[in-house]
Amino acid sequence: MAGTAVPRGTAVGFSGVTRNFGAVRAVAGLDLEIAQGETVALLGRNGAGKSTTINMLLGLLPPGSGTVRLFGDEPAAAVRAGRVGAMLQDGKPVPRVTVRELIGFVAATYPHPMDVSEALELAGLADFGGRRIDRLSGGQAQRVRFAVALAGNPELLVLDEPTAALDVEARRAFWHSMRGYARRGNTILFSTHYLEEADDHADRIVVIDRGRVVADGSGAAIKRRAGGSLVSFDLAGAGTGPLSGLPGVTAVEIRGDRALLRTSDSDATVRALAGLDLIRGLQVSPAGLEDAFLLLTGAGGDTDPGAENARTPADHGVLPPKETV
């Protein structure tokens, strides 16, 4: 979050937004504000509500309740004014048209578009302008969708899982371009289910789970909060009841006959386990990024049949439900 001395306007504002699909609550009371110029990652598992959130943000889907604002206006109005560019998930290549024709067409619909060659350059398509889109590879077609989002030179760029079909090199080039575009003062919101990607490329990470914001802050802050160690051992038939009450333990997960404890103080936890004689096959390891993410989104509680032992993040002290950094 560099250089934030100048007060900026709000690019994106969600307040009390919900959205159901039949009996399924996809978004359950979402509050989120993104200032102009921020680069924000929307991080969550599949089905956490990321795409629904993005669709409401773009005016493709009306919220069930609450309000969504883009630059203080209705999303549809901001879209019509050409302030928004987006790369949607699952867009397939448009047949019988060349890259340059398509990007030129999209650019022309915006009031202050980017030069077509510049958009192609930024998206890594400089050499493919004359190629037909339906004859490109999957990764190249994905870059076309990025170019479509960029073409209008929008103030807000929304990217729904933008790197899904890219290989490592293309991924690196993509993020390089995205940061270049952010440096021009534009606001960027991208969704991902990789914490690492969010951490590397966003000023701020908003973690959503079950349609709610469960954490909001810089990458370092999110990792700190989700951090700690992982202590595991063989249960050998012992009961799991007392485990969640041990010192330092923040979450308990049982996988087969093995217990995995997340702890904020591994020394204290191990000492207590020794007291209970539960040290067969004991291992202590630092919680990795993926573990942190699973902890944040409470995924362990979903996958574990003995779920009563696994706590949701909001239940324990390490992870306050929401804190803005």
Added chain:
Amino acid sequence: MLDYLRLEVRRTLRDKSFVIFGIGMPVLMYLLFTTLGAGSGGAPMEWRVSAMVGLAAYAGLGAAIGVGNGLAEDRSLGWLRQLRITPLGPVQVVVGRGLTGTVTVLPAVGAVLLVGALVNGVRLAAWQWAALVVLLWLGTAPFTLLGLGNGYRLSSQTTGLVNTGCLLLLSVVGGLWFPADAFPGWLRALSSWTPANRFADLGLSVTRGGAPGLTTVAVLAAWLAVFGGYAVYAYRRAARSV
């Protein structure tokens, strides 16, 4: 919107199946119908003229209704959704699509008329040629709307089938392939109320040196309203999910 029209016309003309089935097929059928079994002197001029109008109408109808195929394809690709987040308004998209149908009708109709004039020696006054093109062009409006309705309402694959089905049914019953005069009485009566039959009659009346009858125009206007209503309904339904 003009840019959108240009883009879509380009895409349609690059579609091989449109060029083969939309433009080539009616021409081929016209040549077959007017040479096969026609005897040594060839088909009588009257048949060459009416078959020309019938098959030009068939070509126009096919191009117009076919606009729905491209629409359904774009819907399934997510391209219509992508268009919704450009400053292009939804109405501009629909109208642009409709106009695309209207533009691509021209080469299809023109090809049959050209073959009529150059190969089959059909001779008409300059005003008749001009009126023929204009009427066969404007008269496709109901079919464009029908195609759009199907394109918004149905999946990509179903749209192709349903549009082809509509095209064949309307063309045969409407007497575009074989003149309705040869139909049994009940079918002839039914035929004269169908949109394709009245559409071809726009052109036939010109080749006879007259203006289209009031009934013809009224029947077509009614079909325009019906298919227009259907297109609006289908569009509204689809707008919720696109």
